Amino acid sequence: MWRLAVTTDAGKADVYAQALEPMASVVSIYEIEPDYPTNHKSQPEEWATDVLMSGTCVVEALFEVPPTTDDLTASLAQAATALREALPPFSWERLEDQDWVRLSQSHHPAIVAGKVLVRPSHVDNAPPASVAIKLDAGRAFGTGGHCTTYGCLMALQKLHFRPQRIVDIGTGSGLLAIAAAKTSPNPVIASDIDPVAVEVAEANARANGVAAQLRCIEATGFDHPDLAAAAPYDLIFANILKGPLIALAADMRAHMADGGYAILSGILNEQADDVIAAYAAQGFGLAARDRLGEWTTITISP
Numbered sequence: 001m002w003r004l005a006v007t008t009d010a011g012k013a014d015v016y017a018q019a020l021e022p023m024a025s026v027v028s029i030y031e032i033e034p035d036y037p038t039n040h041k042s043q044p045e046e047w048a049t050d051v052l053m054s055g056t057c058v059v060e061a062l063f064e065v066p067p068t069t070d071d072l073t074a075s076l077a078q079a080a081t082a083l084r085e086a087l088p089p090f091s092w093e094r095l096e097d098q099d100w101v102r103l104s105q106s107h108h109p110a111i112v113a114g115k116v117l118v119r120p121s122h123v124d125n126a127p128p129a130s131v132a133i134k135l136d137a138g139r140a141f142g143t144g145g146h147c148t149t150y151g152c153l154m155a156l157q158k159l160h161f162r163p164q165r166i167v168d169i170g171t172g173s174g175l176l177a178i179a180a181a182k183t184s185p186n187p188v189i190a191s192d193i194d195p196v197a198v199e200v201a202e203a204n205a206r207a208n209g210v211a212a213q214l215r216c217i218e219a220t221g222f223d224h225p226d227l228a229a230a231a232p233y234d235l236i237f238a239n240i241l242k243g244p245l246i247a248l249a250a251d252m253r254a255h256m257a258d259g260g261y262a263i264l265s266g267i268l269n270e271q272a273d274d275v276i277a278a279y280a281a282q283g284f285g286l287a288a289r290d291r292l293g294e295w296t297t298i299t300i301s302p
Contacts, residue, residue: 002063004072006059006076014197027061113153120135135204148265151296156179163235164186167188167255168189170193177190177201178208180235182208182210231256245264249279259302262299284302285301286298287300
């Protein structure tokens with residue numbers, strides 16, 4: 001078995017994953033955590049800390065039969081050209097014989113976030129939970145293990161109200177939207193700029209029995225007529241990044257019901273003040289600010 005690991009920005013990972021899929025046996029995208037076993041031998045020891053601060057991830061491809069160097073380089077170069085960037089850091093190594101499917105699954109244990117359990121399909125003995133969500137790691141972000149997603153799940157449980165209209169902007173895997181649908185009988189909309197994420201979210205909604213309640217839409221921010229028609233929302237998730245969050249501040253207020261809440265994450269601790277200030281300028285007050293590791297989740301209300 002051979003392993004290729006490509007390090008790239010979170011928003012670019014799917015492009016490299018799609019480039020590798022035709023050749024690889026398995027392709028996975030891992031959100032980088034401080035203890036993630038990167039094994040990038042060509043990088044200095046401080047590399048893992050540096051990439052953690054920049055919102056990056058690892059695209060891992062496993063090959064039973066290694067592709068030719070020319071084919072592999074051509075696929076990665078094509079993806080890099082589409083993204084208008086140079087080839088990102090990557091490592092290529094031969095692995096010792098063992099159950100690599102099982103090892104890959106070990107990176108994704110069941111996650112318990114308060115009353116919410118996120119259980120991958122390979123986990124048999126998971127603890128009981130009030131809200132159980134079936135979710136496997138794949139080509140869209142959000143497995144519950146990253147501090148940002150975990151922070152949003154915990155913030156949701158602190159609200160103690162039943163929202164009537166819910167939207168998850170930048171839904172990724174659909175995890176937050178599914179959690180909302182399982183804790184409220186009301187309709188939920190999940191949107192993402194990436195059509196692959198929309199497909200993954202739809203599949204995860206079906207797997208969790210909430211497909212009739214949860215509608216998935218391809219959209220940039222709130223730029224979709226169906227998102228406008230369903231407003232105003234009294235619960236909005238946006239687990240993305242600082243820049244897009246600040247850019248969405250005015251639209252967030254325009255689509256938010258008075259007395260509603262927005263749960264925002266994807267924010268490094270040192271960026272939180274800037275995000276809070278941008279939303280304060282739109283009339284939002286800070287309801288909660290939660291730090292988990294290097295990341296901050298904020299809950300705001302107009």
